[in-house]
Amino acid sequence: MSISSRRTFLSTLGAAALTLPSAASATTPVIALPRDAGRGDAATIMAVRTPSPVVALTFDDGPHPTLTPHLLDLLRARRLRATFYLIGNRVVQWPDIVRRIASEGHEIGNHSWSHPVLSKLSDAAVRDEIDRTSDAIWRVTGRPPVTFRPPYGAFTQRQRHALLESRKLPTVLWSVDPQDWRRPGAQAVASRILNGSRPGAIILSHDIQRGTVAAMPQTLDGLAARGLKCGTVSQMLGWPLWQDRRFRRVAG
Template identity: 35%
Template sequence: MSSQINIYHSVHTALKMVAFTFDDGPNPQYTPEVLDIFNECNGKATFFMIGEKMKEYPDIVSDVVLKDHEIGNHTWSHPMLTQLNQEKCREELELTHSIIMELTGSTPAIFRPPFFDYNEEVNSVVMDFNYDVIGALNPDATDWEMPGVEHIISKSRNHIGNGSILLFHDGFGDRSQTVEAVRTLVQEVLSDGYQLVTISELLKSARK
């Protein structure tokens, strides 16, 4: 029997809430820069972290938690999960699940597959962790390709609305364009009356 795949790219809510999410960290340069942006406006964000990077930079993980942001599972080593057998897939999730609990004291509730590489076999493993699987509305922003600040802004701006989930990256390479784009987008959404919330806060608002 196949398991039903349910990936949240946005949530249905009447509230003006947007979730900014950041993949592939923690990173010693760019994660703190992102944290500063959200600290300045008292907004919250969600970080889908790679387990081996969490092990390398535990102090940054602690800082994310201290500032009340959310951490989600993004696997241990960022593989294409559909190319792994179920045992290896489970190991990728379990190792990161464990280090999140170890470093944060909390059980992760959300997961994002690397490269959005996902199928029924992967989903059957993920379901055992009771994760909500999180996508995003703006992969066309392609911030990981360094397409330019204005490209990242304009493509992301097109997807902003109640319940939007936006994807950015704070790890793997030069993320200076992402930081500058996010700085501008954060000010725009706040000016438009949106709250910046974590994924779990966004899901909770939709389930009331």
Template identity: 40%
Template sequence: MINEVSTSQKAVAITFDDGPNPIYTPEVLDIFAKAEGKATFFMIGEQMERYPEIVKEVAEQGHEIGNHTFSHPKLSELSPADCLSEIERNEEIIQELTGQLPVVFRPPYLDYNNDTISILKDKGYPMIGALNMEAQDWEQPGVEHILSASKKCVRNGSILIFHDGFGDRSQTIQAVKKLVFELKSEGYQLLTVSELLNLD
């Protein structure tokens, strides 16, 4: 599980899970457009089928779309065949909507086992985690908690996790807005996960 990249460059990758969402994903796009940065969206296949236009918009704006499975199961509870199917169904949708195959993967709930690892190895996917798990933005713990817990994890090569899907994500949006502009003012580049991996 890759939570950060070793680099001397002032660069971080901010990621969003469980979208696309018709309210919050466009708000994230707006924040990153103003900051002239890029983000990575680990999207769920079922959501992409519901909101294909948002998927296309994300890709057109130069952000990365990562594989987050088709239906967001705990992969350690699936057979290897079902696990592979979850990953490949998601790939097909991303390729169909954007013309590109995803090249990074994040397991739902960051849950995996040895079967998952070998499937991802065969597929050539790096498994992407994050440093700021204590922010727990999915629990809606308050804007200040999300922001302060995430800022503690910022250094060259950090990967940060947030959510733009499932439930009310307004706290996340407010926290990310503040974080993004603070990082920009401190001279950090906002890169996609793939761009960050290439710095290693």
């Protein structure tokens, strides 16, 4: 589903505040939505249709050893939750930051093990990238991710359906892209996010980019000034808070 319908946003958002890889190079693929996204695809989520004034801030490619903790400080000060799509090899490198993300009420999603262009890999290689990352997140936090975001958005419709069928992981893309990986500066990142945000928006950003983290105070305060609250992807979908879900590990 390109836009996932739901009747109401979780009551935890209510009227009150919530409680609580390297830089792109010339050879880096352009981050773009797949051409077949947004065509009633049940395996794909780009935004959420909701009457509630809520958005989902999502941060890709972390954790970063210094920028992610600073971002977490900003979110904690405002009592906001976000979703972090983490790279598996960074999860095992900085497990303490990953545990902090989870303990402060944020959601963790799967962003592959090594950030490859998955649409060019074999099915077995794709499964390995995703399964290694889910296992790493499980080992560090005690729970697996429940959504997946492909690096660069490069994931075919066939791959998205296969992942949903085999691993029960929907692919979460985005509806707002500030192109922060191009390093346009903090002011441009904040302006692009604020100008593009609507109720139900899923906002793409990267907490490995210094300019993105620098843009967050203006972005977060600007969203609040417009009456938009921030929640996790699971909350936007009407699912239980990620930390409240109970999982049973199956061998094999």
